Amino acid sequence: MLKNYFKIAIAVLRRRKFFTFISLFGISFTLTILMVLTAFIDKVGNSKYPDKNRDRSLYIVQLEERGEKNGYTSRGPSSYYFLNKYAGSLKTPVKVGISSMFNFSSAYVNDKKIAINFKYTNADYWDIAEYDFLEGKPFSKVQVDQAAKVAVISEDTRTAYFGANQHALGKYVEVDNIRYKVVGVVKNVPITMFTFYGDMYLPYTLSKEDYRSKALGGSYTAVLMAASASDVPKMAAEYATAVSKIKVESKDYDKLYSFADPYFTGFVRIVLGRGSDSGITTFYLGLFIFVVLFLMLPAINLVNVNITRIMERSSEIGVRKAFGASSKTLVYQFVVENIILTLLGGVIGIGFSLLAIAFVNASNVIPNLELTLNYLVLLYSLVVCLFFGLLSGVYPAWRMSRLNVVTALKAR
């Protein structure tokens, strides 16, 4: 029976080449976009340079203060004081790296303006983030404590400031009328790694913002590194306990929320986090809805194409019914045919995805970005494709199977 269905499915696909093309194009194109998109997200979300200890790290990226009575909410990075006091005193982390969000500034070389995004860090930061040093090394704790005017710069900054293939170690960079001695040059970090990205890194003790100020909010984030990945839950719990003990002494706010999150959760919390909800559930739900809607487009297209396609075969429906096919059997037949079509589209989609990814990698549209196919997403997409193949087949098949035999036979 299935062999027979398969035969007719292939025959029908070959007969109406244009319809087949439209259907297959819809399915495979959607799948391709989805695959390339997820490959991109995967790359951005899971990129490990210089954050190579991510599996044993937690990130404190946001502090939220709330005043339940007056409805005030303040959300943003924390102060150095806050992170140093509450994260710096934890027992589980072996290192606590604290760094500011990047600040914008400019340097001038031969009257040419160079935009520089600089970042303040503590010394531990350099033990957690494993930057590749092209020259020199990070600044030390002693230099931080002495507020030495030293800087680690990125490869791009070195090129922009000193020229291509020039050494920078021991030379000076002047930003905002302050001269910093270059102690290290690191390989570039993409801006998508916002916790680690910078054109220039400076000791936090040079920060204009008074790091001794006891305000809770500020411009710093922290990375806590445990001895091993198995210590991470303990570290999160210890931080949560420490935060729960904080007494909020403010006339506007009475509640405080701060969490040590895994990398991606932290990322999501910045955008969707509210109070104790990290927003990760909302994120995945939103993503799911987006993917479903996105996949629905070819499904709706398929429904239309299928109705026309099946309508053309009303004579066949009539004959099959006359010779003993029940409506249910016909629905089954058309659904099987549709699944064959959808799977074919899926296979072509995988082919297109591989080609598209190879093309993006070869063309170097985004420097240093090597995309790879995410096989789990591929699997899910195929399952969803199959599901929609089923759905888009059932409705037209059901409609057609209810055709009156005599009408169906006359339609030739």
Next chain:
Amino acid sequence: MISLQNIEKVYRTDTIQTLALNRINLEVEKGEFLSIMGPSGCGKSTLLNIIGLLDLPSKGSINIDAQPTGNLSDKQLARLRNQKLGFIFQSYHLINDLQVLDNVELPLLYRDTTAKERRQLATAALEKVGLSNRVKHFPSQLSGGQRQRVAIARAIVGKPEIILADEPTGNLDSAMGNEIMDILLQLNREDGTTIVMVTHDPNMAEKTHRLVRLFDGSQVQ
């Protein structure tokens, strides 16, 4: 074998009501070859469709092999058609995407048969209509007469007791028409198949056991 009591068929649109069949009573015996004649639009095909359980009467009842059919479900009707009835249409209604052998196998797909059994039965049916050398052809590669013979093979492959033929020679020239008629007569004579045939051609009708004439939906002979 077939019993129709007071069959009426009314087609209704928003404005008019057309009586396509009016109080038809008909008994067809087992092994009988009956022809139905009448001018175009007199209700011949409607009657044949109702006998074939392809269409429902507005009033009246039909018994096939002593079994009342009025209260049968879609599935039960499909099963009854599959087991007891074989159809031959004027315009053949073969599935163009399938080869001759697959077309002939079609009724057996809806029975509990293996692929091997289907192949054997379909080959035998094609031999009976003299087309065993065309099994791998597609309908479009055959002449009108050959297509109708494939359609006959399809109608008899499941060994139904009744064959309903709606102007089976209507699209063929007289030589081919006679060939088809000979096959039907042979089926009736040798296998005892009951045949009800709608025709316009008095020469064909003459060869059958009994003739029923319709006029404006009523039986006049």
